[in-house]
Amino acid sequence: MNTLYSDMDKETLVKEKNALERQYIEFKKKNLSLDMSRGKPSVKQLDISLPMMDVLNSASDYKSSVDVRNYGLPSGIPEAKKLMADMLDVSEDNVIVCGNASLNIMYDIVSTAMIKGIMGHTPWHKLDKVKFLCPVPGYDRHFSITEYFGIDMINIPMTPEGPDMDLVEEYVNNDESVKGIWCVPKYSNPQGLTYSDEVVKRFAALKPKAPDFRIYWDNAYCIHDIYDDRSDKLYPIFDECRKNSNEDMVYIFGSTSKVTFSGGGISAVACSGANIEDIMKRITIQTIGHDKINQLRHVRFFGDLDGMKNHMRKHAEIIRPKFGLVLDMFEKELSGLGICEWIRPNGGYFISFEAMEGCASKIIDKAKQAGVVLTGAGATFPYKKDPYDKNIRIAPTFPEEDELKLATELFILCVKLVSIEKLIGE
Amino acid sequence: MNTLYSDMDKETLVKEKNALERQYIEFKKKNLSLDMSRGKPSVKQLDISLPMMDVLNSASDYKSSVDVRNYGLPSGIPEAKKLMADMLDVSEDNVIVCGNASLNIMYDIVSTAMIKGIMGHTPWHKLDKVKFLCPVPGYDRHFSITEYFGIDMINIPMTPEGPDMDLVEEYVNNDESVKGIWCVPKYSNPQGLTYSDEVVKRFAALKPKAPDFRIYWDNAYCIHDIYDDRSDKLYPIFDECRKNSNEDMVYIFGSTSKVTFSGGGISAVACSGANIEDIMKRITIQTIGHDKINQLRHVRFFGDLDGMKNHMRKHAEIIRPKFGLVLDMFEKELSGLGICEWIRPNGGYFISFEAMEGCASKIIDKAKQAGVVLTGAGATFPYKKDPYDKNIRIAPTFPEEDELKLATELFILCVKLVSIEKLIGE
Numbered sequence: 001m002n003t004l005y006s007d008m009d010k011e012t013l014v015k016e017k018n019a020l021e022r023q024y025i026e027f028k029k030k031n032l033s034l035d036m037s038r039g040k041p042s043v044k045q046l047d048i049s050l051p052m053m054d055v056l057n058s059a060s061d062y063k064s065s066v067d068v069r070n071y072g073l074p075s076g077i078p079e080a081k082k083l084m085a086d087m088l089d090v091s092e093d094n095v096i097v098c099g100n101a102s103l104n105i106m107y108d109i110v111s112t113a114m115i116k117g118i119m120g121h122t123p124w125h126k127l128d129k130v131k132f133l134c135p136v137p138g139y140d141r142h143f144s145i146t147e148y149f150g151i152d153m154i155n156i157p158m159t160p161e162g163p164d165m166d167l168v169e170e171y172v173n174n175d176e177s178v179k180g181i182w183c184v185p186k187y188s189n190p191q192g193l194t195y196s197d198e199v200v201k202r203f204a205a206l207k208p209k210a211p212d213f214r215i216y217w218d219n220a221y222c223i224h225d226i227y228d229d230r231s232d233k234l235y236p237i238f239d240e241c242r243k244n245s246n247e248d249m250v251y252i253f254g255s256t257s258k259v260t261f262s263g264g265g266i267s268a269v270a271c272s273g274a275n276i277e278d279i280m281k282r283i284t285i286q287t288i289g290h291d292k293i294n295q296l297r298h299v300r301f302f303g304d305l306d307g308m309k310n311h312m313r314k315h316a317e318i319i320r321p322k323f324g325l326v327l328d329m330f331e332k333e334l335s336g337l338g339i340c341e342w343i344r345p346n347g348g349y350f351i352s353f354e355a356m357e358g359c360a361s362k363i364i365d366k367a368k369q370a371g372v373v374l375t376g377a378g379a380t381f382p383y384k385k386d387p388y389d390k391n392i393r394i395a396p397t398f399p400e401e402d403e404l405k406l407a408t409e410l411f412i413l414c415v416k417l418v419s420i421e422k423l424i425g426e
Numbered sequence: 427m428n429t430l431y432s433d434m435d436k437e438t439l440v441k442e443k444n445a446l447e448r449q450y451i452e453f454k455k456k457n458l459s460l461d462m463s464r465g466k467p468s469v470k471q472l473d474i475s476l477p478m479m480d481v482l483n484s485a486s487d488y489k490s491s492v493d494v495r496n497y498g499l500p501s502g503i504p505e506a507k508k509l510m511a512d513m514l515d516v517s518e519d520n521v522i523v524c525g526n527a528s529l530n531i532m533y534d535i536v537s538t539a540m541i542k543g544i545m546g547h548t549p550w551h552k553l554d555k556v557k558f559l560c561p562v563p564g565y566d567r568h569f570s571i572t573e574y575f576g577i578d579m580i581n582i583p584m585t586p587e588g589p590d591m592d593l594v595e596e597y598v599n600n601d602e603s604v605k606g607i608w609c610v611p612k613y614s615n616p617q618g619l620t621y622s623d624e625v626v627k628r629f630a631a632l633k634p635k636a637p638d639f640r641i642y643w644d645n646a647y648c649i650h651d652i653y654d655d656r657s658d659k660l661y662p663i664f665d666e667c668r669k670n671s672n673e674d675m676v677y678i679f680g681s682t683s684k685v686t687f688s689g690g691g692i693s694a695v696a697c698s699g700a701n702i703e704d705i706m707k708r709i710t711i712q713t714i715g716h717d718k719i720n721q722l723r724h725v726r727f728f729g730d731l732d733g734m735k736n737h738m739r740k741h742a743e744i745i746r747p748k749f750g751l752v753l754d755m756f757e758k759e760l761s762g763l764g765i766c767e768w769i770r771p772n773g774g775y776f777i778s779f780e781a782m783e784g785c786a787s788k789i790i791d792k793a794k795q796a797g798v799v800l801t802g803a804g805a806t807f808p809y810k811k812d813p814y815d816k817n818i819r820i821a822p823t824f825p826e827e828d829e830l831k832l833a834t835e836l837f838i839l840c841v842k843l844v845s846i847e848k849l850i851g852e
Contacts, residue, residue, distance in 0.1 A: 038497065046495040050484040057483065058476040069472040069687040071464065099525050104713040115541045115551060115575070125541060125551050141714070148711045149541070257714065261495040264719040285574045286533040288567070288683065291526045291717065293690040 002336035010424055017420045020413055024370065027410050032371030034407045039189070039349035040398040041262055041315070048314045049260040052301040056293065068292035074283050075276075076268070080295035084268035086305035088219055088254045089236045095270045096279060099290045102255040102267035106216060107145050109251060109269075112282050113179070113212065114149050119248070119278045121212040124151075124179065133171055133181035135163040137352060137380030137391045139189040142182040142218065146382075153382035156181070158188070162195035165202045176209040180216050186234040187221035190380050190393035191352040192345020194232035204240035208249065215250040222254055223312050225347040226320050232346050238270065247272040256298060258349065259308060259315075266291075266298050322396040326351055326408050333412045339419035351394040352380075359418045360389045366414040372407045428762035436850055443846045446839055450796065453836050458797030460833045465615070465775035466824040467688055467741070474740045475686040478727040482719065494718035500709050501702075502694070506721035510694035512731035514645055514680045515662045521696050522705060525716045528681040528693035532642060533571050535677060535695075538708050539605070539638065540575050545674070545704045547638040550577075550605065559597055559607035561589040563778060563806030563817045565615040568608040568644065572808070579808035582607070584614070588621030591628045602635040606642050612660040613647035616806050616819035617778040618771020620658035630666035632675065641676040648680055649731075649738050651773040652746050658772050664696065673698040682724060684775065685734060685741075692717075692724050748822040752777055752834050759838045765845035777820040778806075785844045786815045792840040798833045 005013065062068045064077040075081070076097025085092040098105050109118075117123040124130045131152040134143060138158075146153055154171065156163045162185070171178045183203075185195040195203075203215055217237060225231040241247045248271075256265035269279065302308045327344055330353075334340055341354040355363055361377035368374070375393040378384040394411070396404055431439065488494045490503040501507070502523025511518040524531050535544075543549040550556045557578040560569060564584075572579055580597065582589045588611070597604045609629075611621040621629075629641055643663060651657040667673050674697075682691035695705065728734045753770055756779075760766055767780040781789055787803035794800070801819040804810040820837070822830055 040497055043493065046488075046493065049495075053482055053486065054484045056479055058478075058480045060479065062472075067469065067472065069475075069690055071466055071688045100717045101713045101715070107712040111537060111541065115537065123551075125549075141711075144711050148708075261719060262497045263715045264495055264717050282574075285567075285570050287527045287530040289527070289689045291690050291720065293687060294717065294720070 002334070004336065004338040005419060005423055006338050013420050013424050017417065017424070020417045020420070023413055024366070024417060027370045027413065030371070030406075032406060032410070034372045034399055034403050036395050036399060036404075036407055037373045037375045038398070039258070039395045041258060042318065042398050042400070044318050045315055045397070046261060048311070048318075052260055052297060055300040056297045062293065062296065064292065064296060068296045071288055073292060074287065074289040075280060076290065077292050077295050077299070079299040080266060083299055083302060083304065083308070084254065084266070085270065087222060087308060088252050088268065088270045089222075090238045090252065090270040094238070094272065094276065095268050096276060096283070097266060097268045097290065097295055099267060100255075100263055100265055100294070101257065102218070102220070102253040102269070103141055105253055105267055105269045106142070106218070108282070108286070109279065110145055110149060110151075116282070118212040118214065119274060127177065129177040131175065131178045133163075133168060133178060134382045135181070135183060135188075136382070137190055137386070137393070138182060139184055139218070140375075140379045140384075142216070143382045146182070151179075155382060155387070158191060158193065160193060162193065162199035165199055169202065169206065172206050172208050172213060174209055178208070179210055179212060180214050182216050182218065184218050184220055185237070186219060186232060187224055187345055187348025189220065189348065190350040190391070191343050192348040192350060193343065194234055194346075197235040200235035200237050201240055204237055204246060205244050206246070206249065213249065217250050217252045219252055219254045220258070221348045223309055224258065224315070224349070225312065226316050226323055227346055228313075228316070230346050248274050251275065259311065260298065260301075264294070266295050319397050322401060322404055323351065325401060325404055326394065326396045329405075329408045329412060334415065337416070337419070340415055349395060349397055351396060353392040353394055354390045355392060355415060356419050356422055357388045357390055359422055360386060360392050362418045362421075363392060363411070363414045366418060367411055370410055372410050374411070428760070430762065430764040431845060431849055432764050439846050439850050443843065443850070446843045446846070449839055450792075450843060453796045453839065456797070456832075458832060458836070460798045460825055460829050462821050462825060462830075462833055463799045463801045464824070465684070465821045467684060468744065468824050468826065470744050471741055471823070472687060474737070474744075478686055478723060481726040482723045488719065488722065490718070490722060494722045497714055499718060500713065500715040501706060502716065503718050503721050503725070505725040506692060509725055509728060509730065509734070510680065510692070511696065513648060513734060514678050514694065514696045515648075516664045516678065516696040520664070520698065520702065521694050522702060522709070523692060523694045523716065523721055525693060526681075526689055526691055526720070527683065528644070528646070528679040528695070529567055531679055531693055531695045532568070532644070534708070534712070535705065536571055536575060536577075542708070544638040544640065545700060553603065555603040557601065557604045559589075559594060559604060560808045561607070561609060561614075562808070563616050563812075563819070564608060565610055565644070566805045566810075568642070569808045572608070577605075581808060581813070584617060584619065586619060588619065588625035591625055595628065595632065598632050598634050598639060600635055604634070605636055605638060606640050608642050608644070610644050610646055611663070612645055612658060613650055613771055613774025615646065615774065616776040616817070617769050618774040618776060619769065620660055620772075623661040626661040626663050627666055630663055630672060631670050632672070634675065639675065643676050643678045645678055645680045646684070647774040649735055650684065650741070650775070651738065652742050652749055653772055654739070654742070656772050674700050677701065685737065686724065686727075690720070692721050745823050748827060748830055749777065751827060751830055752820065752822045755831075755834045755838060760841065763842070763845070766841055775821060775823055777822060779818040779820055780816045781818060781841060782845050782848055783814045783816055785848055786812060786818050788844045788847075789837070789840045790818060792844060793837055796836055798836050800837070
């Protein structure tokens with residue numbers, strides 16, 4: 001059982017600090033070069049998708065409703081629509097299958113909204129102000145898109161149930177310049193939290209002041225459970241929106257980037273028929289169509305959603321021990337010190353860590369100086385500004401376990417050191 | 427030897443017309459359903475790239491400078507840069523390799539210019555007028571992009587040497603609202619003409635009034651020769667621009683859409699370092715990177731540019747007889763009638779046909795009524811408006827030869843019929 005740092009007198013803390021500093025110097029001597037900064041799958045995870053590379057070869061037929069090797073079907077092949085629709089919990093008529101990155105779909109939708117407008121509404125570049133709500137901490141690449149286009153971002157605190165819905169309703173239902181909200185509703189990046197049924201229902205019941213307000217529902221981790229005995233369930237927003245005659249209000253995104261290959265997967269957007277039509281007006285100008293061969297490859301490999309889920313169990317087997325390792329070390333070394341908090345997620349790719357106020361950037365710097373790269377301080381907030389300098393996103397999937405252990409040891413050391421420095425007023 | 431229609435008296439023409447109409451009725455009875463509308467490769471052409479589907483399998487290594495199965499290298503893998511640079515006749519430092527469609531690269535550049543501006547210049551949406559020069563006839567999908575963004579398009583007549591450069595210089599060097607020109611410089615779509623060295627040199631020596639004027643040099647058919655004994659050579663514009671300290675003035679585009687698989691290939695843009703940097707600022711926001719597995723697949727399949735050129739000879743073997751069939755039938759049936767002209771190209775995907783003024787749309791309609799779909803009238807002009815209603819784009823690659831023969835017979839019949847109707851004043 002660890003003792004609260006705040007219960008220690010200054011002398012004890014200084015002693016502890018000196019001991020930690022000696023350990024830190026030893027760490028530096030190891031010349032580590034480890035990266036826990038991005039949510040990247042490990043080599044072992046990538047290897048489990050290698051059999052997909054055998055399903056299409058020179059002897060295969062390439063027939064869908066068309067020859068997938070030729071032009072056509074800019075909204076995707078029917079079989080891939082079915083697969084991605086099942087993954088995203090919508091009907092296949094409500095899906096467009098695109099290229100390798102769902103981020104690109106989001107970017108294109110925001111970019112098109114800027115210059116052409118959504119479903120005939122005023123292009124955003126003609127408006128004085130356009131605002132997006134950003135549940136924080138959140139996904140840095142979402143925030144980069146809205147920052148790139150000069151869209152004002154408003155922090156919305158996350159609760160254990162999801163974004164603070166009182167605040168969301170207040171903004172969305174009253175402010176016409178609020179045009180969107182970025183959401184990672186299941187195993188959120190970085191907290192690994194899943195929005196409660198109540199939160200999803202309140203989302204679907206929003207009465208936006210802006211007719212072109214949309215929920216950007218990035219269901220990136222929809223099938224990314226880590227444990228066999230417990231997993232989060234996400235209430236299906238699209239059906240609920242429909243019930244509320246709100247079906248145009250949501251875009252749902254997903255991809256197989258962390259199912260098969262990162263950058264070699266397929267992606268999709270799910271939305272109402274009117275939104276599909278609006279998006280297809282652009283896609284038919286923008287491209288001759290997406291890579292249908294890779295769509296067919298995925299379909300033949302998985303068969304159906306059950307095939308995907310079976311595949312995800314193999315990922316879980318590989319990453320479960322890594323999450324366990326980090327979380328157990330945190331538990332053993334950091335619990336009860338009163339200097340930090342973290343969340344034990346049931347899925348996703350991250351562990352979200354909350355240091356003492358003002359300490360996150362110092363911890364990250366200190367770890368970097370000893371050779372361990374963590375996600376940059378503030379990265380999980382719009383404009384890279386964490387107002388309390390507390391949040392650190394930990395990505396445990398990529399390093400092998402021995403490296404992960406070392407990196408976590410160093411991280412814990414840095415957390416303790418920086419916290420003591422704060423407590424003794426250095 | 428055919429007789430000039432204009433030398434025939436009205437009675438002879440009416441007789442001829444009646445005979446043609448009987449043939450046309452016979453054709454209609456065949457219930458044809460043939461498509462010569464798009465430049466699509468045939469199944470046989472697609473089949474020659476099937477061995478590419480064997481070069482990567484579950485036993486392959488996926489190593490470039492990174493593991494291509496994971497995130498990273500948003501500008502493409504080095505080997506693919508080298509291959510596409512060689513294809514586009516530039517250095518590999520001047521290339522970004524992207525996804526499956528070069529059209530998408532063009533769209534993204536124009537879209538970004540609209541909303542963010544090129545290299546720090548004023549975003550086009552803030553300008554009263556933005557104009558693009560459009561050599562005509564040209565590629566419909568280029569014109570669709572500029573039309574989509576509300577950019578004014580100005581027709582520039584094509585000469586046998588390329589666009590009318592007096593006119594191009596007049597516009598580009600004096601009008602600041604002229605921001606671009608769409609070019610297919612080799613085996614142009616639809617004429618199959620290659621710009622002369624002199625024309626390329628005049629392009630590279632332009633002194634644009636607008637600092638963000640760019641030449642959109644779509645080198646789609648750079649290695650698409652049809653004959654062994656004759657091929658066009660395109661003077662390298664990028665080096666020439668550099669000589670003139672004009673290296674920022676051109677974007678060069680290319681893809682393997684008509685080399686390997688249409689929609690399953692890889693694409694690239696080549697340009698100056700400053701332009702590359704400008705484009706990468708957007709790409710790093712827009713996507714987590716393009717499909718590097720498909721890039722590696724192409725590299726391993728071709729090895730190098732010679733490998734690509736060998737591969738293109740197989741395409742040429744398949745499409746050469748098709749071009750020959752159409753051109754020989756035109757020669758036999760239509761030459762000397764004084765009612766049309768066409769060009770015999772050395773490469774590319776099209777035959778450009780010029781009917782009598784006001785006849786193109788009628789010919790296309792008549793063919794359609796008998797079951798042969800040609801590219802829509804006016805499609806090769808901005809706003810789909812062919813000012814003289816003369817140009818018809820013929821795409822002979824997709825149909826099998828027996829179908830192509832039937833379709834060409836019908837086409838010739840329709841040309842004659844519509845021309846006689848015009849001549850006798852019906």
